[in-house]
Amino acid sequence: MTLPPDRLRRLDARLARVETALSAGLLGVMLACMAAGAAMRSLGQPLVWADELAVLAMAGAAFFGAAACLAEGGHLSVDLLRARLGEGAGRGLARAVDAALLLLLLGFAACLWTWLDPVGLIAAGSGAALAQESFNFTYTEPTMTLGLAKIWFWLPMVPATLGAIIHVALRLAGQGARAC
Template sequence: MISPRTAPRPPGPLAAVSDALASVEAAAAGLMLAGVLGISAAGAVARSAGAPLVWADEAAIAAMVWAGFLGAAALFGRAGHMAITLLPEHLPPRARAALDLVTALILLGFFAGLAGLVWRWFDLPGLIRSGSAQALAQDSFNFLYLEPTQTLGLRKIWLWLVLPLFTLGGLVHALAGVARAAAAWRVLS
């Protein structure tokens, strides 16, 4: 039985980009998790020495959020997310391929909608038009580029940048998933 998970990857640049991107995302997520461990250990040692690192918890949380988003995007590229397969396992191959295609299209729709939300929230055209983050905040009450973190002293935009990366990666992986599912469906048609 052919499904998007077992179908040969369609040749072409999209599948290659998705595979390469998933590898980069997985490696970056691993580095972020190593950062969480290192920061947490340093914070614990410093706290036990009587000189706590007030920024350690916030940095560890930020690294964990980045690891979660990057790891989730990598799993989309590798079709590695948990799935309930009770229905697909009992369908004939052609119906299973059609269900896989519909599922891939729904995922693509989700990432397209998320891309619209992220585009609107980050409002790059508005930032360029306003000329500065301060002017954007005054014009639209969008403080995304100005709001500081509690203890790190960074602007939160540096932490939120994971959302456009996740969305872009998700779009690439979803498009590749649609191509794989469509190829599997065509084989069975």
């Protein structure tokens, strides 16, 4: 089943809106944590967990925000070379950059797959069993002050990376937004 180009563009735009909303929500969490931490610190009752949660929320926001920017062609780029090339060569350069970016994102996805080892986790039955068998403490390592497993704060990398791959692949196929 092949989707028509306009439907692919709409799905891509919808995914980018979800990523933007997630990024904005996480930035709101970060701002609230920083404000609460500053207020409580000034009252002599510091919230030791507020800084850690703010940093973790900011990291998640950065991943989702970066994916959304790729969808809209809003990422940073140096256009000096492209401006000096003709229109055809400039388009070719843009496609080469998109192809390199897609390869980089696929490499990052492979690193995530290896690091998170979902097959090993399922085979082991739990994060603790995986840690015991393979010394992969990804699912059991706690945060410093929150006491929660860090995996919950690392998981946003997976959907953000998949979203970025979709955006760049659609752009390469001529269905997504084109950078300036």
